[in-house]
Amino acid sequence: MSNNISKVHDCYGCGVCAAACGRKIIEVSLNEDGFYEPHITDESKCTNCGICTEVCAYLHDELSLQNSKIQPYAAWSKDDLVRRKCSSGGAGFEIGKYLLGQEYKVCGVRYNAEMNRAEHYIATTVEELIPSVGSKYIQSYTVDGFKAINRKEKYLVTGTPCQIDSFRRYIRKFRCEDNFVLLDFFCHGVPSMLVWKKYTEWAEKQVGKITYASWRNKWTGWHDSWAMGIDGEKYGEKINWHDSYDMLMKEKKSYIESRLSQGDMFYALFLGDCCLGKQCYDHCKYKYDHSSADIRIGDLWGKIYMNNEDGVSAAIAFTDKGCEILKDCNCELVRHSFDIVAEFQMKTCPKRFAYDHILKSLKDNSKSIQDTCKLLNSCKKRQKLVERLKHPLRTLKNIIKRAIK
Numbered sequence: 106m107s108n109n110i111s112k113v114h115d116c117y118g119c120g121v122c123a124a125a126c127g128r129k130i131i132e133v134s135l136n137e138d139g140f141y142e143p144h145i146t147d148e149s150k151c152t153n154c155g156i157c158t159e160v161c162a163y164l165h166d167e168l169s170l171q172n173s174k175i176q177p178y179a180a181w182s183k184d185d186l187v188r189r190k191c192s193s194g195g196a197g198f199e200i201g202k203y204l205l206g207q208e209y210k211v212c213g214v215r216y217n218a219e220m221n222r223a224e225h226y227i228a229t230t231v232e233e234l235i236p237s238v239g240s241k242y243i244q245s246y247t248v249d250g251f252k253a254i255n256r257k258e259k260y261l262v263t264g265t266p267c268q269i270d271s272f273r274r275y276i277r278k279f280r281c282e283d284n285f286v287l288l289d290f291f292c293h294g295v296p297s298m299l300v301w302k303k304y305t306e307w308a309e310k311q312v313g314k315i316t317y318a319s320w321r322n323k324w325t326g327w328h329d330s331w332a333m334g335i336d337g338e339k340y341g342e343k344i345n346w347h348d349s350y351d352m353l354m355k356e357k358k359s360y361i362e363s364r365l366s367q368g369d370m371f372y373a374l375f376l377g378d379c380c381l382g383k384q385c386y387d388h389c390k391y392k393y394d395h396s397s398a399d400i401r402i403g404d405l406w407g408k409i410y411m412n413n414e415d416g417v418s419a420a421i422a423f424t425d426k427g428c429e430i431l432k433d434c435n436c437e438l439v440r441h442s443f444d445i446v447a448e449f450q451m452k453t454c455p456k457r458f459a460y461d462h463i464l465k466s467l468k469d470n471s472k473s474i475q476d477t478c479k480l481l482n483s484c485k486k487r488q489k490l491v492e493r494l495k496h497p498l499r500t501l502k503n504i505i506k507r508a509i510k
Contacts, residue, residue: 225250
């Protein structure tokens, strides 16, 4: 049997195997369900060295980092401009900005409007870091960014927990772990790129070719910040990524502004747990306090900060290195217990809902995203009806049981 990833399907799609392959024969592309998946371009060139399987977090049950000392904080940037621009409290941006000042480079994630995808890239200045600000709730294409990393230099690498778990295996394999700081976040899961394709088809009918997309901003307040902002060639303010830091950090209003509380279609499908990767349902081992990163960030929802609309980050150090960085970066830190910092974060994998029906609709080119959302609403109504019918049957069974006793 080949000692490579040729038989791996429905994996995390992290792309670390492609970066690690010395023969450069692994590519990553979208499968028919809209998720990134590796494949070997020429198996005759494979030496069966096994490196691709060694760095693959999907093929290992245990995490690459065993966390013995977790240090959880509430965190927010001391810079009001940063705090307003970022999705929560700005801790992620401040960590990147601080490490750039310590002669690190940052491998972060930006939205590429030309390619219509999220992608990992290398930032070497604060201005280049700004496109990584904010959440991007689609699966990132990592390969070009990861391959651009020079293992002899120092980097902050950010990503989903599964991407980071594989990446730690990669740098440990090549004995350069000390050169890296790894940062992940509380992850709900990744939706099929078919959802984003249909969503952008709908948006481009209104604004033309998309030039800018923002998944999270605070124009409705932090607690209602499940907002989408879209600009296009026809409408909206164009961004020049070569502008100054102050210009790039200013608040921005988009032409299309839609939010979950008003029925945004992308978020309805993403958070409806009907179109996530199979690995998110069946193979995620990174929920709550399970991480291979030095630092995990997220939104600190919960009672303590429920009246705060400026944004507060959850920032958890899983290593001493991570803790030192949190204390040195430009953030206010408040120590809390982990259950407070991770309040309302997912503890288990999401459960599939109407998955086959929704994927079939997403694959149908004759169906719009509106059609898919109508199907989702129909499935929800059917589910509620089934639950209501079950309830009186349970009651009747309990009455019969008590009568028999």
